[in-house]
Amino acid sequence: MDEFIPPAKPLIGDEEREAVDRVMRSGMIAQGPEVLAFETEFARHFGLGRACVAVNSGTSGLHLGLLSAGIKPGDEVIVPSFTFAATANSVALAGATPIFADIDRESFCLDPASVEASITDRTTAIMPVHLYGHPADMPALQTIADRHGLQVLEDAAQAHGASLGGTPVGAFGSFGMFSLYPTKNMTSGEGGMVSVASGEIERLMRLYRNQGMQRQYENEVVGFNSRMTDIHAAIGRVQLTKVNAWTAKRQNNAAFFNAHLEGVTPPPVAEEAVHVYHQYTVRVTDDRDGLAAALKNEYNIGTGMFYPIPNHRLAPFQAEVDLPRTELAALECLSLPVHPSVTRDQMERIVTAVNNLAKAGA
Ligand SMILES: *Cc1c(COP(=O)(O)O)cnc(C)c1O
Numbered sequence: 023m024d025e026f027i028p029p030a031k032p033l034i035g036d037e038e039r040e041a042v043d044r045v046m047r048s049g050m051i052a053q054g055p056e057v058l059a060f061e062t063e064f065a066r067h068f069g070l071g072r073a074c075v076a077v078n079s080g081t082s083g084l085h086l087g088l089l090s091a092g093i094k095p096g097d098e099v100i101v102p103s104f105t106f107a108a109t110a111n112s113v114a115l116a117g118a119t120p121i122f123a124d125i126d127r128e129s130f131c132l133d134p135a136s137v138e139a140s141i142t143d144r145t146t147a148i149m150p151v152h153l154y155g156h157p158a159d160m161p162a163l164q165t166i167a168d169r170h171g172l173q174v175l176e177d178a179a180q181a182h183g184a185s186l187g188g189t190p191v192g193a194f195g196s197f198g199m200f201s202l203y204p205t206k207n208m209t210s211g212e213g214g215m216v217s218v219a220s221g222e223i224e225r226l227m228r229l230y231r232n233q234g235m236q237r238q239y240e241n242e243v244v245g246f247n248s249r250m251t252d253i254h255a256a257i258g259r260v261q262l263t264k265v266n267a268w269t270a271k272r273q274n275n276a277a278f279f280n281a282h283l284e285g286v287t288p289p290p291v292a293e294e295a296v297h298v299y300h301q302y303t304v305r306v307t308d309d310r311d312g313l314a315a316a317l318k319n320e321y322n323i324g325t326g327m328f329y330p331i332p333n334h335r336l337a338p339f340q341a342e343v344d345l346p347r348t349e350l351a352a353l354e355c356l357s358l359p360v361h362p363s364v365t366r367d368q369m370e371r372i373v374t375a376v377n378n379l380a381k382a383g384a
Pocket residue numbers: 079080081082105106108109151177179180201202203213214
């Protein structure tokens with residue numbers, strides 16, 4: 023059989039290894055100058071026009087972001103159910119209640135109408151996810167937020183470099199969190215980067231990250247240890263120099279799929295949106311699980327299902343809500359390998375396999 027095509031593959035080169043070695047040799051490995059430089063470079067690289075704060079994971083970034091934005095116990099935060107559990111987990115960790123709204127059929131991101139229908143007098147924020155690297159409908163969500171006096175917060179974990187109407191994701195909300203986990207569009211090993219809309223949110227993020235201290239042993243609030251190490255920051259700084267080329271490769275691979283796939287529904291891109299294809303997710307209306315199994319067993323092609331169980335049905339949440347488009351997406355979604363390591367030959371293999379199988383199934 024042809025060699026296995028993995029659904030994701032982190033890219034670590036000599037430059038990253040040398041950067042780690044440089045930090046190790048310096049003898050200073052905890053949060054320090056590399057983290058500070060990474061924060062500045064990240065904000066500049068993605069044109070965020072605001073400050074960034076680095077933390078030890080994307081989930082920490084959401085949690086600290088929520089706390090710093092003033093989300094309090096008893097608050098309700100509207101989130102999609104069709105996302106990774108970290109979105110709702112972070113809301114719950116902040117003591118607030120995640121309220122699950124439905125998604126848009128095309129973009130897989132929060133549906134503004136469903137969001138508005140979910141608002142109560144306890145709602146304080148809306149936290150869309152730019153799922154798969156496609157921006158959520160930020161102008162519509164901002165309009166609703168303004169009408170009801172709510173904050174908009176961004177889970178941009180999967181969307182480094184995505185934009186809408188020329189504005190990069192992460193520059194819309196009170197904060198925007200980018201994950202730096204190895205399978206994301208760029209990595210620091212583990213890590214998260216949070217862009218912040220105000221000096222006050224930035225100040226609180228930095229306090230919560232470091233046990234509530236700005237000055238050593240003068241603790242101002244109850245905080246965490248959510249610091250990023252200089253080792254991780256050094257990896258992230260190198261990855262920043264490569265991420266544009268990787269994104270372009272993802273977009274080229276996606277364009278190839280769009281042009282050649284048959285029998286499945288390719289992911290549409292909204293007007294004025296730049297999609298960075300963290301995942302290339304098609305809809306399979308007839309036996310998605312069968313197609314995934316056949317791709318694996320007959321063609322040695324790995325795929326992903328993000329996400330097979332909507333969050334509102336997970337054990338910690340169990341919310342009684344009716345989210346038909348979320349349920350359908352959970353049944354139909356299938357992510358094909360689109361990452362920068364997939365070669366042209368492999369792209370052709372994937373297209374041939376999907377088209378053969380989808381035709382046989384039709
Ligand atoms: C990966 C991810 C997170 C969490 O990021 P970590 O760095 O893994 O903690 C949050 N939300 C979404 C949508 C993600 O994909």
